[in-house]
Amino acid sequence: MxxxxxxxxxxxxxxxxxxxxxxxxxxxxxxxxxxxxxxxxxxxxxxxxxxxxxxxxxxxxxxxxxxxxxxxxxxxxxxxxxxxxxxxxxEAKGEADAIIENWEQSFMSEIQLDTLLKTLKESYKLVFKYKVFYDLNYQEISSLMGISEVNVRKQFERARKQVLTILGGKHELFEELRNNG
CATH class of the missing domain: 1.10.1740.10 (RNA polymerase sigma factor, region 2, helix turn helix motif)
Known part of the structure; x- marks a missing residue:
């Protein structure tokens, strides 16, 4: 002790x-x-x-x-x-309830997507999570990870493509990910 x-x-x-x-x-x-x-x-x-x-x-x-x-x-x-x-x-009270429900659903989506990310290389997974879940920009991710912004962009692009391939377009995040690149 x-x-x-x-x-x-x-x-x-x-x-x-x-x-x-x-x-x-x-x-x-x-x-x-x-x-x-x-x-x-x-x-x-x-x-x-x-x-x-x-x-x-x-x-x-x-x-x-x-x-x-x-x-x-x-x-x-x-x-x-x-x-x-x-x-x-x-928002009014009823609309606030819908916002809470959407937030809870996005949290569940994050947990489900986190399971998908296990197939990615560790650095791709980190870049992807920082960008999608934490909503950090490339410069912030570059600073956090200690790698160049260009490298961050490339790793995110590769991770995004792998996730989109895994999802096969069958998930509501598909469009968001497609537009996020």
Whole structure:
């Protein structure tokens, strides 16, 4: 128990600034970035046994990947929450219920599509999810993944084609994906 505390203290001292930089670069909000930093280290604490075997380079990548994912999750929640609030304020009660139902249906579609994505290369899957699920632009994805914008576009195009082939045009996302390229 004391070793766990000491390890977490060490990790925090070494990586807190890097984690904050990653989360802030996604969220552009100090409070939310700090929250994402806290969530990152809470997640790390629950995976301490897993990370003990990693070398320092692998550990840094692992920690920063968790931070990036926590920030993206927060960004996504913000975006959905903001959209929901805007729509709710614009619409009558009956129409707001329809918006909630559509949101729930899109969430189910995301889970189903996530299953489809298991067939894609890991980098294609990430690019595709950032673009389609998180609604990030190519520049944001490039920054998050540390690859060129051209590479992001190419990987998204390849992932999109593979997903469209798998779907075979039999899904409502087909048109959206076709137009999203």
């Amino acid at each position: 004391k070793k766990d505390y000491e390890k977490m203290e060490e990790l925090y001292e070494l990586y807190e600034q890097n984690v904050y930089y990653v989360t802030f670069s996604v969220l552009h909000n100090i409070q939310q970035a700090e929250d994402a930093v806290q969530e990152t280290f809470m997640t790390l604490y629950s995976h301490l046994d897993d990370i003990r075997s990693l070398n320092s380079q692998e550990l840094k990548r692992y920690i920063l990947r968790i931070a990036k994912n926590k920030a993206i999750d927060s960004y996504r929640k913000n975006k959905r929450h903001g959209t929901f609030i805007e729509e709710y304020q614009k």
